[in-house]
Amino acid sequence: MSRASRASQPRRLVALDGAARAAAPGKVWLVGAGPGDPELLTLKAARLIAAAGVIVHDGLVSPEILAMAAPDARLIDVAKRKNRHTLPQHDINRLLVAFALQGLDVVRLKGGDPFIFGRGGEELEECRAAGVACEVVPGVTAALAASAGAGAPLTHRGLAQAVTFVTGHAAHGEPDLDWDHLARANQTVVIYMGLTTAGLIAERLMNAGRDAATPALIVVNASRADEARYPTTLGQLAATAEGLSGPALLIVGEAMGLASILSREGEGDHAEPGGEGSAGLAGNTGIQDGTARVSAGPSTMLRMVPLPATRRGKAQS
Numbered sequence: 001m002s003r004a005s006r007a008s009q010p011r012r013l014v015a016l017d018g019a020a021r022a023a024a025p026g027k028v029w030l031v032g033a034g035p036g037d038p039e040l041l042t043l044k045a046a047r048l049i050a051a052a053g054v055i056v057h058d059g060l061v062s063p064e065i066l067a068m069a070a071p072d073a074r075l076i077d078v079a080k081r082k083n084r085h086t087l088p089q090h091d092i093n094r095l096l097v098a099f100a101l102q103g104l105d106v107v108r109l110k111g112g113d114p115f116i117f118g119r120g121g122e123e124l125e126e127c128r129a130a131g132v133a134c135e136v137v138p139g140v141t142a143a144l145a146a147s148a149g150a151g152a153p154l155t156h157r158g159l160a161q162a163v164t165f166v167t168g169h170a171a172h173g174e175p176d177l178d179w180d181h182l183a184r185a186n187q188t189v190v191i192y193m194g195l196t197t198a199g200l201i202a203e204r205l206m207n208a209g210r211d212a213a214t215p216a217l218i219v220v221n222a223s224r225a226d227e228a229r230y231p232t233t234l235g236q237l238a239a240t241a242e243g244l245s246g247p248a249l250l251i252v253g254e255a256m257g258l259a260s261i262l263s264r265e266g267e268g269d270h271a272e273p274g275g276e277g278s279a280g281l282a283g284n285t286g287i288q289d290g291t292a293r294v295s296a297g298p299s300t301m302l303r304m305v306p307l308p309a310t311r312r313g314k315a316q317s
């Protein structure tokens, strides 16, 4: 039977609630799978994945990492996807507990870090309430991979004295954030789940006083082979985000202006700063306006990829 067909239907699994309790309950491991590149897994995560009999995973866990599971491991996809009926968080919590009460050890594998916008805290609470042992294994959160890949530090002497991770998504309307605080200069704001709210976020930050010329960076699929980076500015953030898809981070802050220079050094690109074919310094090449993207897989050199005319048009509008 193929791995895909082995991924059980959530509805059937929730029926485990009625199954007999084992004399000794199993354990739930909340494991961070990192941003996608398997080499960014912790050793502990890799060991647990390889040994697991049951893995309950998110959609953000990369296929390469799922392939590290044992051939007979049971993989259960509980991905939350737009426009698709998925298992509500409450049922995922119950599912983990139900497996453990049956005596099974379960790896709950989550993209990035389980406690950074991962709802790992809710799963941990459910386990605690049921008396099920639960251990958390941290993972590399997407912001760290995006920043590292771009060579744009989240904190940097003189440019970023603080970094704040915020969500661009809220269950009911706009995220409740302290815009005045986030609008202060010389700090980095990383926005998770912000592609569709990029315009609103940029507007709120600028209305609160953040300069429209503040460098910004959008990173899609950080650490994966198809990672793409879009250097831009706060004022152009919404236009740059338009039409992009996939897991993406918006990063706003003065230090994002360092992205291209440090990336070149880090990845061995010999182009001169701002020279032809290079990502260049913000202000030299126009890429901060979202007119081009910088595409770089984990082990490839930076290269400029002109955007199709339609995206260029949108970016400049």
Ligand SMILES: C[S@@+](CC[C@H](N)C(=O)[O-])C[C@H]1O[C@@H](n2cnc3c(N)ncnc32)[C@H](O)[C@@H]1O
Pocket (backbone or CB within 6 Å): 035, 036, 060, 110, 111, 112, 113, 114, 115, 116, 117, 118, 140, 141, 142, 143, 146, 191, 192, 193, 194, 219, 220, 221, 222, 223, 224, 247, 248, 249
């Ligand atoms: C539900 S949050 C989970 C975050 C995760 N727990 C972490 O620590 O990275 C999902 C959001 O994380 C961001 N994200 C996760 N993986 C990413 C990646 N490889 N590249 C860019 N953004 C990513 C995106 O903003 C995505 O919408």
